Amino acid sequence: MAEQFYTVASDSENTGDDKVQSAFPDLAIGIDIGTSKCSVAIWNGTQVELLRNPRNQKLMRSYVMFKDDSPSGGVSEELAHGEQEIFSGSAVFNMKRLVGRVDTDPVVHASKTLPFLVQTLDIGVRPFIAALVNNVWRSTTPEEVLAIFLVELKAMAEVQLKRRIRTAILTIPVSFSRFQKTRIERACAMAGLHVLRLMPEPTSVALLYAQQQQLSLHENMGSGIEKVALIFNMGAGYCDVAITATAGGVSQIKALLGCTMGGEDILQNVLCHLLPNFDTFCADHSMDKIKSMGLLRIATQDAIHKLSSQPSVIINVDLGDGNKVCKTLNRSEFEEVNSKLFEKCEKLIMQCLVDAKFTAEDINDVILVGGCSNILKIRSLVLGLCKRENLYEGIDLLEAAVCGAALEGAVASGISDPSGSLDLLTIQATPLSLGIRADGDGFAAIINRNTAIPARKDMLFTTAHDNQMEALIVVYEGEGKKVEENHLLGYFKITGIPPAPKGTAEISVCMDIDASDVLRVLAGVVLPGTQNAVSPFIEVRMPTLGDGHGWCAQALAKMYGSSLDLATIPKKLQQ
Amino acid sequence: MSFGVVPRSGNQTLHLWPNHVPATKIGGGGGGSWRVAQRRREGSWSAGLSSSSFRTRAAVEERGFVAAKGSFYELLGISEGGSYDEIKKAYKQLARKYHPDVSPPDRTEEYTRRFIEVQEAYETLSDPGRRALYDRDLARGLHLAFSTRKRFDEELEERSGWRNHWQDQIAELKRRSMNKDAGENLSWGARMRRQRAESSVE
Structure with a gap:
């Protein structure tokens, strides 16, 4: 080369x-x-x-x-x-x-x-x-x-x-x-x-959209009118929603939301529907079973694609050993089988609108991308929620x-x-909230989701016990109110807290996301009522963990119980 | 996710950056040495910078500049009566200037911090509720109502606002699905459930 x-x-x-x-x-x-x-x-x-x-x-x-x-x-x-x-x-x-x-x-x-x-x-x-x-x-x-x-x-x-x-x-x-x-x-x-x-993914679609808006503005000699687009992206594995506001080439990601849900789940729902013992069918992973399952997957995938253009489709697969799948699947049956998934899509879109503080009327363009966007039900539900008749054109849904x-x-x-x-x-905006464990198993978010990047926020915490001299900073990412619902990113220990009754020491925790999306957590003890550090702060780049998330949190709990816990500072003490 | 979490506010501790510092550094991470040990100065946005990304020199240079810019309005370069559109426009212009993606490579750290300040100003002033609170503080001579202050009170209000909004949307959705009884507009799932409910009644 x-x-x-x-x-x-x-x-x-x-x-x-x-x-x-x-x-x-x-x-x-x-x-x-x-x-x-x-x-x-x-x-x-x-x-x-x-x-x-x-x-x-x-x-x-x-x-x-x-x-x-x-x-x-x-x-x-x-x-x-x-x-x-x-x-x-x-x-x-x-x-x-x-x-x-x-x-x-x-x-x-x-x-x-x-x-x-x-x-x-x-x-x-x-x-x-x-x-x-x-x-x-x-x-x-x-x-x-x-x-x-x-x-x-x-x-x-x-x-x-x-x-x-x-x-x-x-x-x-x-x-x-x-x-x-x-x-x-x-x-x-x-x-x-x-x-x-x-x-x-949807933010890269937002960038493409911003470029297209920019070019069309140049042609029309328009000024920097802000346009708001809702981007719904559902591929084989994941479903994402984003709302972007773009003007003069600057696009602001107003809200982002996603979940692990996609064409693969749709396929599995249909497979379960066709073959009730689908989950256990090839549990033994024998060659014959793998082969027949492969045939069924191919036929079902094909059928789902066809249902975007025809009302019903026949699936006919011989699974061997007297097992046979022969069924006419119509579109309404397909939609019923996946009704929960479609409901979840609706919830994602509505939550994203709420997060962005927009209503359907504020949306100028609705952009649908990803392979699942060919599914008629998905099109109609997205358009319905955004109260629109047509989708934005000029964006290839797969490219x-x-x-x-x-x-x-x-x-x-x-x-x-x-x-x-x-x-x-x-x-860009942060797709997930970042925070630490506090008040028992509670998750105290320091940087909320949909915060513009780069970002930097800090918060004060206090000790949970009298004369507590050390505290664990356990960093999580996610939306759950309890830490176990969130992803553990890492942890470190703050030492040298001056002995004092519980609730009086002040521990400052700062989270910093730089332009390249690197997260750093800084923590240390400060003199109460001032912002002076008692001893050097600790800065840790996150995540620090390799594998075994579940284990780390459990091991910490086993070793230290609640002795190194932190508490949030109650509101009344602030005044 | 607020549950009685309050970052400290208090009148004497309004600050933008955690001003503690000296810091040790563990974990990998971009260069930058940390020798900053700076005290917060009362009544300035002065920054005792405590990230490796923001270096001392920048902090010192910055301080004069930032301190001179008292309010969010001054930071955005608009009048106190500035409209929402003006705020938005000013924000986008400043974002174009300070966003680390477009800032000169040798000044990324300084500009990153500036961007975060601009972002803070924009978020406060573009939200009518927050802006009113900020204006109130400003009138009282508290120029520096900053991130720490807003987090509890305002976000709680904001969140309950969201909840109402969210409930409105749910109600709207329910209403829609109720009104469109014709079956045509009903989701397949809803239709099936209804059919089932009907047949079980029979």
Whole structure:
């Protein structure tokens, strides 16, 4: 791979016409690793371009085949693996659903019906994941699978762009915890990619929308009128909602909300409906059962796609051993089977509107992206809640996220465009609240969700016991009122609290999120009534934890009980 | 998630940054050494900066500047009677200037802090309830009602406001589904439940 010896600085002297792809040696690529499909895009000097694999595909199936000695994804292979082969147990997919989760997570449990092996011991450690290689289950990890895949994506991009790729912008689901983000960064590092930024998917769509608004304003010579868009993104693994307000190229993410719910859940609901003993059907993971389950998955997936254009569809699969599925599935039945999921979608959208302090009437555009947006019920419910007749046009529902990531790549790499189409700024928001354990098992949020990034907030806490000299700062992320409902990010101990009756010492805890979304927690003892530190503060970059979230909190509780607890300062004492 | 959590307010402790400092540093994390040991000065926004991201020099330079800018209005560069649109416009302009994504690389730390201040000012002034409280404090000569102050009182109010709003939306949703009895507009699930309920009555 010959490297280009240009620098951005010298290139910026060129006119726009001279700019070719290789003119930006450090330009970050945008990568969207979907639960089901993935894609790569780059700013080519004038616009965003999606890269194609040797089979001329822009959207590539996300999986890694472990069949032969060297595992391979579907990117560079001249011959694609058939769906049936992917469901044979030899391929690992849906890694985005599994990455950074422990074996007590319901999402991991739901993955046990997948053809490859997902084993759980329910003790809060990472699940055992394995692919079938020569009739042996060979273990792997979600990070490894992602890394193998990323290596192929990177190689593909390097061949096409004729330069080395070092940096990337990746899109991630809104509901990813900070721990999951570190796992993605890890996978990227394994693949030799430096992550410039991880963008929640709808915010990358928001960036694309902002650019389109900016361009259309230029054409109409309009002024900086603010436009508000609701973005609903539902792919195979996750569902996200975001509300963005954009004016003059500046988009402000007003609210973000997401959950682990997507096409995979829809598929499983339908599979359960077709085959009541679906959960246990291939629990033994015998070759025959895996094969018939694969056939049923393919047929059901196909049927769900068809239901977007026809009122009913026939599913006919022979599962062997006298088991047979032969059923006509109509659209209303499909919607009934997934009614809970659709209700949850409605709740997400309404909560997001509330968080953004908007009503349906404030929304100018409704943007639907992700594979599940083809489902008629989803379209109608989103439009219904936003009281709109039509969806925003001009955004491709499968390519929007990666295009936004490529735009961010260009912006973050410092590329400027003479036409002003890269004159963009996104003010991101925190998708989840951040806080510490206080008042027993309570979660005291210090930075609330939907706080603009960068952010910095501090709060005072006090001791829970008389003459308490040490305190644990246990940092969590999430929306639960109790800490056990949230993700543990890390912990550290504050020492040297001057002996005093409980409730009198003051411990200041400050949380700081910088522009690159790095979280630092600072804590220390201050003299009551002043802001003077008693002894040096402690600064910790979070998350500090590797695996075993469940264990750490339990071990702390076992070792210290409530002796190092913190309490919030009651309101009346403030005055 | 407020449950009686109050960051300290108190009239004498209005401050923007935790002003304690000297700090030790553990855990990895970007460069920056921490020698800052600075006292908060009464009645200024002075910042005893305690993050590795904000360095001493910037803090010292900053202080004069920030202290000169007394109120949120001055920070945003608008008049005290400024309209919501003016506030928003000023905020976006300043965001374009100070957001770390667009600030000059050598001044990122300083600008990050500035951005957070601008953000704080915008959040306060763009919310009618908060703005009224802030104006009240300002009239009393408390120029510096800052993040610590608002967190409890205002957010509680705000949250109850949200709840009402949220309940309104739920009520609206229920009303819609009740009114549209024709079945056509009813969700499939709702229709099935109704059918079931009806058949069980029979």
